[in-house]
Amino acid sequence: MTTELVRREPDPSGPEGTAVLTVDDLAVHFGGIKAVDGVTLDLARGKVSGILGPNGSGKSTLLGAITRLTPLTRGSFRFEGQDYSHVRPEEVAKLGIGRTFQTVRLLDDLTVRENVQLGHDLIAGSRPWWRRPDSADREAADAAVTRALERTGLAGKEGLRPGQLSYGLQRRVEIARAIVMSPKLLLLDEPTAGMNRFEREEIGKLMSDLRSEGLTQLIVEHDVAMMVDVCDHLFAMNSGQLIASGTPTDVVRDPAVREAYLGKQGNDDRDS
Numbered sequence: 001m002t003t004e005l006v007r008r009e010p011d012p013s014g015p016e017g018t019a020v021l022t023v024d025d026l027a028v029h030f031g032g033i034k035a036v037d038g039v040t041l042d043l044a045r046g047k048v049s050g051i052l053g054p055n056g057s058g059k060s061t062l063l064g065a066i067t068r069l070t071p072l073t074r075g076s077f078r079f080e081g082q083d084y085s086h087v088r089p090e091e092v093a094k095l096g097i098g099r100t101f102q103t104v105r106l107l108d109d110l111t112v113r114e115n116v117q118l119g120h121d122l123i124a125g126s127r128p129w130w131r132r133p134d135s136a137d138r139e140a141a142d143a144a145v146t147r148a149l150e151r152t153g154l155a156g157k158e159g160l161r162p163g164q165l166s167y168g169l170q171r172r173v174e175i176a177r178a179i180v181m182s183p184k185l186l187l188l189d190e191p192t193a194g195m196n197r198f199e200r201e202e203i204g205k206l207m208s209d210l211r212s213e214g215l216t217q218l219i220v221e222h223d224v225a226m227m228v229d230v231c232d233h234l235f236a237m238n239s240g241q242l243i244a245s246g247t248p249t250d251v252v253r254d255p256a257v258r259e260a261y262l263g264k265q266g267n268d269d270r271d272s
């Protein structure tokens with residue numbers, strides 16, 4: 001059986017706040033390790049949601065499962081009401097789910113523009129297999145890449161190679177490569193890891209700008225202060241389970257979150 005996948009444009013197809021993605025009783029076990037164990041959640045359209053949790057609590061595994069890179073032990077997903085629990089990972093981007101990874105994954109021998117173009121080419125694969133790209137396709141691709149570079153503040157850097165950019169800028173290229181696909185949902189795995197304070201603030205601002213454009217986002221991030229500033233909604237995980245869900249201030253004040261996350265991190269600086 002084939003599943004017909006349709007590329008969607010980023011304009012919201014439903015009212016803000018309705019569920020764009022639903023995760024139902026998700027479990028991912030690696031042998032005896034219950035990396036994710038019975039997580040059920042909805043991601044609200046047009047909002048920025050975040051997942052907090054100490055190291056090893058299952059955040060990255062959850063993102064991996066949502067993008068179908070990590071096989072499920074149990075559970076299901078719906079995106080825009082469509083069950084996609086069994087589609088191949090390469091089809092997830094075509095559904096409208098883009099992502100960045102915990103570590104930078106750029107091709108060093110390609111320019112910034114060419115790296116971003118790769119993201120577009122992934123989606124262009126939804127063109128009928130028998131039709132070569134024509135000049136209109138190429139113009140549309142160029143315009144989409146230029147727009148993604150502008151939205152991420154990379155205009156003027158497109159001819160450089162990743163190795164010539166700061167770490168913060170390399171992460172921006174990854175975000176550009178994800179948003180050039182016009183995702184309806186952008187998943188960001190530790191987007192500010194390894195950045196200095198200025199770079200973290202810049203990335204936080206970029207997320208807020210993308211939210212203003214209506215882009216739904218799910219962020220996994222250890223910088224609690226940034227998550228409280230940027231997110232509309234927070235989930236907290238511990239030992240593979242969801243232990244809290246709510247407004248950022250409610251979640252960081254939740255006693256179970258304090259104990260699981262802030263306690264283990266030995267860092268209670270948001271508690272003042």
Ligand SMILES: Nc1ncnc2c1ncn2[C@@H]1O[C@H](COP(=O)(O)OP(=O)(O)OP(=O)(O)O)[C@@H](O)[C@H]1O
Nearest residue numbers: 030033034035053054055056057058059060061062
């Ligand atoms: N491929 C795998 N094989 C075996 N165990 C794994 C695998 N991937 C993750 N785990 C384990 O699953 C648990 C959850 O890991 P995961 O990376 O999802 O946590 P995390 O919350 O993202 O942690 P961090 O914040 O350190 O990135 C950990 O105990 C981890 O060691």
